[in-house]
Amino acid sequence: MKLRKLFCLLPLLLLMGISMPAFSSNSNKKPSDSTSLAIRSEQILNRLKEIKGIDRSTLSPTERKELRKEVKDMKKEMKVAKGGVYLSVGAIIIIILLLILIL
Secondary structure, eight states: OHHHHHHHHHHHHHHHTOOOOOOOGGGGGSOSSHHHHHHHHHHHHHHHHHHHHSOGGGSOHHHHHHHHHHHHHHHHHHHHHHOOOOOOHHHHHHHHHHHHHHO
């Protein structure tokens, strides 16, 4: 009976270790076309270069704060545009065990 309970709980425990990537609500801002994505990333990089070239000592504190906020928003947008694949520790362990068993 104990063995049967173990076999019922084992798939549940394995599924708990697998995680899915969470996307923010800003994902709908991502351009669908790769050319528009490249154009937008080029615009962001140009704007970041302009911001780096600005003499910040002449700016007021509110203007500095706005520049920092703008840079943070652009970095977030670039992260969303890149995308990525996320694996949990449990999924990595399962993959390694499967590779060991297969090979």
